Amino acid sequence: MGKPPATFIADSLGLDFLNSVATPADAPVDWLDSGNGLIDWLTQAKLVPSDELNALKARATPGELDKVADQARALREWFRGFVRRHAGRPLTEAALKELGPLNSLLAHDEAFSRIEPGHDNGGALSLHRTRRWRSPESLLLPVGEAMAKFVCEEDFADVKACEGHNCTMLFADHTRRRARRWCIMAVCGNRAKQAAHRSRLKSRQ
Numbered sequence: 001m002g003k004p005p006a007t008f009i010a011d012s013l014g015l016d017f018l019n020s021v022a023t024p025a026d027a028p029v030d031w032l033d034s035g036n037g038l039i040d041w042l043t044q045a046k047l048v049p050s051d052e053l054n055a056l057k058a059r060a061t062p063g064e065l066d067k068v069a070d071q072a073r074a075l076r077e078w079f080r081g082f083v084r085r086h087a088g089r090p091l092t093e094a095a096l097k098e099l100g101p102l103n104s105l106l107a108h109d110e111a112f113s114r115i116e117p118g119h120d121n122g123g124a125l126s127l128h129r130t131r132r133w134r135s136p137e138s139l140l141l142p143v144g145e146a147m148a149k150f151v152c153e154e155d156f157a158d159v160k161a162c163e164g165h166n167c168t169m170l171f172a173d174h175t176r177r178r179a180r181r182w183c184i185m186a187v188c189g190n191r192a193k194q195a196a197h198r199s200r201l202k203s204r205q
């Protein structure tokens with residue numbers, strides 16, 4: 001059975017990676033449950049160019065890709081622990097000593113710059129960052145980069161968990177009044193409203 005599309009509601013890709021396991025309806029869905037799942041999620045996250053994904057998929061055995069998905073889930077759950085420990089207040093330099101696993105992942109990167117035609121502001125050429133995608137494990141590198149950017153650029157005081165009952169989604173609250181409470185208003189917000197409505201009706205009986 002096909003999975004629903006992954007959700008990208010966190011306003012930060014590093015957190016959306018944590019939301020790649022969630023309970024959108026009644027049953028939990030893990031978008032990274034297999035090598036193919038990981039590739040689908042990376043496609044939806046636009047983290048790996050699709051020609052590179054296709055080339056890697058053609059070269060790798062399903063077993064190799066499943067192994068990378070195992071690693072991705074382990075990375076995700078390690079990072080969830082870090083984010084949950086630090087959410088709600090600004091990070092301090094002391095957090096760095098917990099980030100060894102992420103720095104080790106980043107150290108494997110084979111990134112380089114390349115001059116390409118075209119430019120957003122009309123110029124003839126532009127400089128693009130890219131990387132060599134040698135092994136299936138290299139699929140974890142853009143994920144690591146998104147996590148690292150999140151750690152270095154996001155104010156952890158704005159990192160919140162959805163208040164929805166049984167909802168595990170995390171997001172960065174960038175609303176002006178920092179009043180965001182729900183992953184998706186139409187899902188968890190409405191559910192909470194309906195529950196409140198039902199309990200009001202009940203208390204009148």
Ligand SMILES: [Zn+2]
Pocket residue numbers: 162163164167168169182183184188
């Ligand atoms: Zn929610």
